[in-house]
Amino acid sequence: MFIHIDNKTYTVKAGKNLLEACLTLDLDLPYFCWHPAMGSVGACRQCAVKVYKDENDMKGRLVMSCMETVTEGLRLSIEDKTAKAFREQVIEWLMTNHPHDCPVCDEGGACHLQDMTVMTGHDYRRYNYKKRTYTNQYLGPLINHEMNRCIQCYRCVRYYRDYAGGDDLNVFAAHNHVYFGREKDGVLQSPFSGNLSEVCPTGVFTDKTLKEHYTRKWDLTMAPSVCNHCSVGCNTIAAERYGQLRCMLNRYNGDVNGYFLCDRGRFGYEFVNSENRIKQALIRSRTNEAATESEIMEHVQSLISMSKVVGIGSPRASLESNFALMQLVGKENFYQGISEDEAHLNRLVVEMLRSGCVHSVSLKEIEQADAVLIIGEDIWNTAPMMALAVRQAVVKTAASQASQEIKIPVWLDSAIKELAQEEKGFLATLTIATSPIDDIATHSWHAAPDDLARLGFAIASYLQPGKIVNTDFSEALLDKAKKIGDALKKAKNPVVITGTSCYNDNVIKAAFDVAVALNTGERKTSFSCVMTECNSMGLAMMGSPSFSVANENIKTNGHATAVILENDVYKHIPSANADEFFNSCDHVIVLDALHNATTEKAQVLLPAATFADGDGTLVNNEGRAQRFFQVIPNTTSQVQESWRWLKKLQTLKLHTLNGHALHPDDLLREMETALPQFEGITNVSPKHDFTIHGEKIPREPHRYSGRTAILANKNVSEPKPFNDGDSPLSFTMEGYKGTPPSGVVPFFWSPGWNSVQSVNKYQEETNGALRGGNPGLQLFKNKSDARDLFFNDVPESFVVAKDRWLLLPKYDALGSGELSSYTAALKTLSPQPFASMSTGSLQALNAKDGDMLQIVDAGIMYGSLPVKADENVCDGVVLVTAGLRESMGMSWGTRVQIKK
């Protein structure tokens, strides 16, 4: 489709609005209220352009470009005098009440309002009167509120309420004194509140944790990173200054997180700076524990050559690190550091996705689904961004169907809302207990895992009768199955989501069966299974036996040295079993970043890098391999990536020191050869020697300040910039200035666009893929000739036992996360550990709400916990908080005894 802008002809995509079209064409046009993920409402009047009837029309008319659809042959002018004057006036009005406090404001230097003011050319203040002022509110430890800076664009409430489904932020009052905030001071309730700091084009909502160690955006050293706090793998930008991690920003990935992050991901970074970091290599058997690198290498070398060595991998360590450990100890001695139950589930998920018979779904595709079925996973708390994607699917399906009927463009937000009213797309949540996402569900049902699985199998058998053999389903169950099945049948792009947190393989099998049964010619069905950690999938794909097997082996064979990679075994395994393991080990060598119960057991402790001081690759639950890059230059401490430690040990062992520097690329290449399931993994990101016109990609913006002064307290002459050579990124401000390949974009910036809104300039089209394709490499391929994998294991219905309760984990969106719980702000929002049971169960125990209960499993006593009565937990089940800083590994999914 052709349109004419300022007498030049351009090709644009139909269905877009004029603003999107202009931005896609790389033309600068100011805007405020339009947001690529939320569409247009035409509220701010900032995006005015002139539109002409035909080439003879000299007068034209002013329109809001965000409210007008592109039509064939349309003529418009951005540069027109009236349009320019109009835009300048709009800014001037907004500025009458905007305080001139850019120097104090945290947004300054990355502020959309600053950029737009400069863009419109409003540079001189004529308003000399008193400005309107407000009282600010306390919004909790994550978000700061400074209402005076508001320009009434309404993006915050549209995001918070409409997009993220929160209800405690609103707009109050009228006229010239509208107020955006809460009814009264208090913590923002939504676990997606952090995005306000990026959605708000001014400094009203800003990141409060950044305030603790504030740095301007232009002064940050930034690197592309991947969130470490759940299995979704959202893309982030990690930002450093003075050797400290300062903040995490969103890194747009059209296939994964888009424009947003959850609060756990955005604020959970403080563990990197925490007091609890391991910075020094220790040999605990010596009086002087601290050891130099060569001492410790020699010591470890002698330990591992003395006896049999077992390697314990980790679901939160990178592929490179796990593989380096596997190489060091040998494939047969490498174990996943998780319980057999969890490993079994993960293996099952890998088998399902590898079969290629249903599509492994990305977050973006979930957003576009027209029906969603969730079985057995509380995704709001275990994979928050996935819950946000499901919300979009539910809220937007009805809207997009409505818009197709009467031809309203999808971006016309308020009209679409008017049309769709309360109508919603189909969502069924079949979970153990209630979750905030139930609010938008068409059906929700809470039951024990086995019963959930039975319903799943019943749905599958309703969809494809005869496939499930054993069908003694009750009438009520069949009725439910029919309702859900009918709704799913109507969909064109249904998605089935499940997860491992029920610790029940039948639940996953049932969900998969539903997906397979739905995946007939007329619709494309996809499937997703949430896992526990950021690299659970990567570790599972390596296909090694579990920790429990390692424990058995050591017990029978005795005498072994254990090398434990970034894994607090006590978080995965009941402490009695972990103790047993450590007692039968001759020596324990641990590599980790934070002190924990496992590092206590170590005789030798090696300081490992976190995502911020190292490079590596993670595989998310979708099977998408993504590379994260080091951002904190390391010149002094011994901290280095685990894979580097392990690889150095290996070269020492094999005497293969060839003088070559080692890079993650090399490890991935070796991995590809050794483990063919990772075929193609070397393409996950550009190689370490990749340059553009001979230049590396700078991690620092060109305005980076104080370079010759920063380290002056250490050395007056300017030291050579740090260079790890592991990636195409450099630790300086010099280098290639254009748009880098999408996987290695360290920050978003474009001339005149200092805020995050500059991401428009990195996309093929607004809200579309990044130029050159979204980063990440899908390891699971759809196979058209795949033989349908179908499971037939319908379990018996759940029976409440008299004195045994099914122990299941309960995660928390903000509090759970082994590493993120070291952020002080998140810790204050995290619940204290507790157990919850139904009133019926409590009666059976003769206990009441608030009593301390003790959980006992096969003679193992867990610490006592206060119990809460919860109507939504079914009888016979006990839920215990999991993933919190205090939480320890438990025998999830088994029946335990409870003592008062």
Added chain:
Amino acid sequence: MQSLTNRVKPVDRKPMTFLEKIYLWEIAKGMMITIKHFFKRKPTIKYPEQKREFSSVFRGLHILNRDEQGRERCTACGLCAVACPAEAITMEAAERKTGEEHLYREEKYAARYEINMLRCIFCGLCEEACPKDAIYLSQTFTPSNLTRAQFIYKKDDLLIPDPNKDPEQYAKALGDRKRPQ
């Protein structure tokens, strides 16, 4: 060859005359010039007893300013650092806590503020960039020092004396600059 400018002077290669050959006359001519200078005004001064008059826009050592109530004016906005062509300034911001209002004028302040005087080229761009009238270049220059490290001026070295506690020193440091509003 055609000359590019009109300032070309052709070299005179005439053989020397007798007077020039005996040199004495030329020496006398030279001595005359020297002796003439004895009676001219001296361009040097007797520093440090005597100090040179500076231009009113002389750019010397930096001062971090306070307001009338003695509060630090700097809000650690970073504009001076980003304006500095020599990359000589570095700072770390901190949030003002309740009860510290008498110390810092704005909600944010510079917890650390350093100028590397060995790098600084005394261009004054930092002063120009500052929106808070918090930094200016005074009319003294950086004294010599024995170690390079001592040329890293910290906040303590840069801050102007408190106008309430030490009005005299404050006025002196302020020089003939007009008082900030």
